[in-house]
Amino acid sequence: DAGITQSPRHKVTETGTPVTLRCHQTENHRYMYWYRQDPGHGLRLIHYSYGVKDTDKGEVSDGYSVSRSKTEDFLLTLESATSSQTSVYFCAISSVAVTNTEAFFGQGTRLTVV
Amino acid sequence: ELKVEQNPLFLSMQEGKNYTIYCNYSTTSDRLYWYRQDPGKSLESLFVLLSNGAVKQEGRLMASLDTKARLSTLHITAAVHDLSATYFCAVDQAGTALIFGKGTTLSVSS
Numbered sequence: 174d175a176g177i178t179q180s181p182r183h184k185v186t187e188t189g190t191p192v193t194l195r196c197h198q199t200e201n202h203r204y205m206y207w208y209r210q211d212p213g214h215g216l217r218l219i220h221y222s223y224g225v226k227d228t229d230k231g232e233v234s235d236g237y238s239v240s241r242s243k244t245e246d247f248l249l250t251l252e253s254a255t256s257s258q259t260s261v262y263f264c265a266i267s268s269v270a271v272t273n274t275e276a277f278f279g280q281g282t283r284l285t286v287v
Numbered sequence: 288e289l290k291v292e293q294n295p296l297f298l299s300m301q302e303g304k305n306y307t308i309y310c311n312y313s314t315t316s317d318r319l320y321w322y323r324q325d326p327g328k329s330l331e332s333l334f335v336l337l338s339n340g341a342v343k344q345e346g347r348l349m350a351s352l353d354t355k356a357r358l359s360t361l362h363i364t365a366a367v368h369d370l371s372a373t374y375f376c377a378v379d380q381a382g383t384a385l386i387f388g389k390g391t392t393l394s395v396s397s
Contacts, residue, residue: 206384215375215389216330223383231384232288263329265385273337274318274379278330 176200177279179264185285192251194282196264198244204267205247206276207231207239209260216263222247254286289314289380293388300366300395308391310359310376317354318379321361323372324390330375334361366395 176199186192208216218231220239228239238250251258261283265276290313321334334343336352343350349362373392377385
């Protein structure tokens, strides 16, 4: 299994509070991603990183920010949590070899905003 | 913008039957991936398809890719209960990220 650890695994927070989710990898992969999974929507890309301090937005980036200060860590921050951000969040990594961009997923973080 | 569509979204099958899940995508790509997700679990990689005409098989599942038609299929042969799960296809977006379909939830019953 790819060495990906997400923390926390479960969190309940109040509307309006900031929340940070952490993704840690031991594979030294260049690319890291944050997705959210909601019923009826599949997985949607929030942000991704292609190197230290290099990040870009995905299709549902509003209300989220990310940071990557080390190769192994990718943080997702909800600046002011809203109920619409209740979801399961998955981190993924990829080496993005020339021909193979297969992604490997962490175990997920279930976030509930009340 | 890359769009990925799967159909059907829900599939109820009897054991022993065959069926196909379809994955269409909107822009040129020659890299497509299939994942499986069990309830409450993470995504597990099933197949990596990296060229037009690629075909991969694992047990009762076979995946293929037609890049000209922008279509991938996941064929299930003689379904068994253990195949009950949600299956996702994902398409490479210009070598930066994978864009996922909404998933197909498969339920196999006897």
